[in-house]
Amino acid sequence: MAVQISPSILSADFARLADEAARVEGVADWLHVDVMDNHFVPNLTLGLPVVEALLKTTSIPVDCHLMIEDPDRWAPGYAEAGASSVTIHVEAAKAAVRTLRAIRAAGARSGLALNPATPVDPYEDLLPEIDMLLVMTVEPGFGGQSFLDIMLPKISRARALIDKFGGEVWLQVDGGVSAQTIERCAEAGADVFVAGNAVYGADDPAQAIRDLRALAEK
Ligand code: DX5
Ligand code: ZN
Numbered sequence: 001m002a003v004q005i006s007p008s009i010l011s012a013d014f015a016r017l018a019d020e021a022a023r024v025e026g027v028a029d030w031l032h033v034d035v036m037d038n039h040f041v042p043n044l045t046l047g048l049p050v051v052e053a054l055l056k057t058t059s060i061p062v063d064c065h066l067m068i069e070d071p072d073r074w075a076p077g078y079a080e081a082g083a084s085s086v087t088i089h090v091e092a093a094k095a096a097v098r099t100l101r102a103i104r105a106a107g108a109r110s111g112l113a114l115n116p117a118t119p120v121d122p123y124e125d126l127l128p129e130i131d132m133l134l135v136m137t138v139e140p141g142f143g144g145q146s147f148l149d150i151m152l153p154k155i156s157r158a159r160a161l162i163d164k165f166g167g168e169v170w171l172q173v174d175g176g177v178s179a180q181t182i183e184r185c186a187e188a189g190a191d192v193f194v195a196g197n198a199v200y201g202a203d204d205p206a207q208a209i210r211d212l213r214a215l216a217e218k
Contacts, residue, residue, distance in 0.1 A: 001170060001191045003216040005209050006030035006063050008174070008196030009054075010045065010143040017050070018057035020200065027206040030063040030085065032174070032194045034143075035078075037068040040092050041141035048077055055082045065113065065174065065194075067140045068092065072099045079106030087111030087134050087172075091118060100129045111172070115140065116148055120158045127165040132192065133158055137185070138175030143196040147176025152188050159189025179215060186216040 007028050012020035021031055033051055038044040055062055061084035066075055071088035072095050078086045079102070086103045090112055093099055100110040109131035114120060116136055127133075135155050138145040155173060162169045173185045174194035182193055195212055202208035 001168075003186070003213055004029035004170070004192045005199075005213055005216075006032040006172070006192060006194045007199040007205065007209060008032040008034060008143060008194050009200070010034045011196035011200035014046070017054055021054065021058040021060060023205050024199065024209060025058065025060055027209045028060055028199075030192075031058060031060045032063045032065060032196075033083075034196075035064060035066045035068055036141065039069045040089065041067045043141045048074070048081060051078060051083060052081050061085070063087070063111075063194075065111075065134070066092075070094075075099050076102040076106050079103045079108035083108055085109040085111055085132060087113050087132065089113045089115065089140075090123060091115055096126065097129055100126070104131075113140075113174075114154075116151060120154055120161060124161050124165070127162065127169055128167060130169055132170040132172050133162065134172040134174055135190070136175055137173050137177065137181075140175070144201070145176055147178070147181040149184075152184060155185060155188035155190050162189075177212075179211060182212050182215050183218060186218075 036045040063085040064083040103110040111132040113134035137151045172192035173190040177195045178198040
């Protein structure tokens, strides 16, 4: 699968989201939107009304990462609103299979995210239900944290399980992905790379994406 880059608007200027999306239009494969509820993670960002507004202003497919309690209740709404991908955390979902199916039924790609302390093996049986597996490479909640090297074996293990399954499941990494870490993630088998600080912290976000893509494709 080709390398895909999903810049996280968590590191963008929230007062100018439409402009910030426009800066990466034509270069970014996705726009990663971090929904945080101050319960599942100790930070509060934005919710469905802001995602709906953003969807009207950009043609980049939106990749919603829900770091919220009760994703079973909220996730389908993001898919219905027009998000192209909706990812829920396995630690928060009480009926993950039902919710993943509801996301797909609403026309979006279904994603399942694993916190750093959550092993991947117990979720092998869910691979037929998902279009993307997200291995968190920081504890979720904030941008600009350091990449957790100890997650590299989990990325490799996830790649092996996906290859054994044989279906098309993308493997996303999120947290601390930068020019210093993206090659290791790619070597371990990731193919979708979220980058917040490395893109929106750069003077030229579009060029930062081109540089990250070149490193991941090496
Ligand atoms: C963290 C979020 C990430 C965050 C990544 O909880 O899920 O998407 O924006 O930011 P960086 O790339 O700066 O680590
Ligand atoms: Zn994220």
